[in-house]
Amino acid sequence: MNIIFFNTVALGDYLVHSKLIKDFKLKYKCQITAVCSPYNSRIIKFHDHIDEIILYDPKWSFYKKFKTLRKIIKKKYYLSIVFDCKKFSMLSNFLLKAKYKRGVLMQKYKMIFSYKFFIFYPIKIIAFFLYDKYVVHKRVKYIDKHYYLPATWIELLSDFKISTSVNDIYYFNNKKINETEKKFLLKKLNIKDYILLHLDHKWEDIKDINFDFYSNLLNLSLTTKKNILLTSYDNKSEYFKFLEKKINVFYAKTFVFLKKNNQNIFLIKDPDIFLQERLISNSSLNISCHSGILVHGSGANKIELIDILNSGEISIQKCWTPLNKYSVILKSTNNSDKINLRSIFNKISKKILKHNFV
Numbered sequence: 001m002n003i004i005f006f007n008t009v010a011l012g013d014y015l016v017h018s019k020l021i022k023d024f025k026l027k028y029k030c031q032i033t034a035v036c037s038p039y040n041s042r043i044i045k046f047h048d049h050i051d052e053i054i055l056y057d058p059k060w061s062f063y064k065k066f067k068t069l070r071k072i073i074k075k076k077y078y079l080s081i082v083f084d085c086k087k088f089s090m091l092s093n094f095l096l097k098a099k100y101k102r103g104v105l106m107q108k109y110k111m112i113f114s115y116k117f118f119i120f121y122p123i124k125i126i127a128f129f130l131y132d133k134y135v136v137h138k139r140v141k142y143i144d145k146h147y148y149l150p151a152t153w154i155e156l157l158s159d160f161k162i163s164t165s166v167n168d169i170y171y172f173n174n175k176k177i178n179e180t181e182k183k184f185l186l187k188k189l190n191i192k193d194y195i196l197l198h199l200d201h202k203w204e205d206i207k208d209i210n211f212d213f214y215s216n217l218l219n220l221s222l223t224t225k226k227n228i229l230l231t232s233y234d235n236k237s238e239y240f241k242f243l244e245k246k247i248n249v250f251y252a253k254t255f256v257f258l259k260k261n262n263q264n265i266f267l268i269k270d271p272d273i274f275l276q277e278r279l280i281s282n283s284s285l286n287i288s289c290h291s292g293i294l295v296h297g298s299g300a301n302k303i304e305l306i307d308i309l310n311s312g313e314i315s316i317q318k319c320w321t322p323l324n325k326y327s328v329i330l331k332s333t334n335n336s337d338k339i340n341l342r343s344i345f346n347k348i349s350k351k352i353l354k355h356n357f358v
Helices: 011-015 018-028 038-044 062-073 087-095 124-130 149-156 179-189 209-224 238-244 273-282 292-301 311-317 341-355
Strands: 002-007 031-036 052-055 076-082 097-112 115-121 133-138 194-198 227-232 248-251 256-258 265-269 285-288 305-310 326-332
Touching: 002 018, 002 087, 011 038, 011 292, 018 031, 018 149, 031 038, 038 052, 052 062, 062 087, 076 087, 087 097, 087 124, 097 124, 097 149, 133 149, 179 248, 179 273, 194 209, 194 273, 194 292, 209 227, 209 238, 209 265, 209 341, 227 273, 238 265, 273 292, 285 292, 292 305, 305 311, 305 341, 311 326, 326 341
Parallel strands: 002 031, 002 076, 031 052, 076 097, 097 133, 194 227, 194 285, 227 265, 248 265, 285 305, 305 326
Antiparallel strands: 097 115, 248 256
16 A cells, blocks of 8 residues: 655644654555655654655756656555645646545635635635545635644544544654764753753844843743753854853854853754754753744653744644643734843743743
């Protein structure tokens, strides 16, 4: 029995249905082919239940895409699943031979007077020829109320009686790749318990971030009596440049440690995705402005996560965040007024002490 699935977009889009694919393999003992981006293959190639990986990149030449298409359609499949709603994936799904074909329709709407007119991509008449069953996802700016995206994938394959639960959707780094490197790093820094914050460009719009970040980190460390571990990858933000000058830095690419002071705040600079996941798995609490790796890494390892979001982002981001051990702190109000960094960190400290995360 051959199964093929298509997910050529973001890594997180694969991770939220990764356990579903694993559970399908366990039940049906099938041969699974993944059509994915080169970026996603960095994770998928370590998933032993995936028997074959076919790479696809939209930047490729027409000839290379055609060769990939020929490779896909030369087999017969029991089930084909289009998770990404991309043209190449839908075309391949249409041309290949499979007993069952599943996929997703993207929905938006137009308001004419007081009525909503829904528009689907692909349109339903085309979907009739593409799929024997599909689910509908809302385009991001048309999400008007919360719905849980992983539950829709489980529903898409519900007739196959797969045991996957919405409370356990991840199959990420089960081989614990870079566990040895993580242990070496923590031993080098001489730390065990820590709070982890992942820093990226999404922190830039927080009020007073450029000059008050270090003092708030110090206060968080003193309040919670815990080490603070910061991670960041290829961060070119101004706030990060100011912060990096003041803190101890461990360079993950070279494993060189530059100690600048005796404070228990440490930056792990440019860790690869597996080292990042291992550090997430060992943390008492993870904090980010909705970084994908922090959200999915925390969910996969069932570690408490605080998401720092704008008010208007909450209903969108909760469509795929973990159902448990997840909470939100606002960085702006419903009126788009920015909340200063000190207030945000005070709320983080209170939440930590109240719920005894650490």
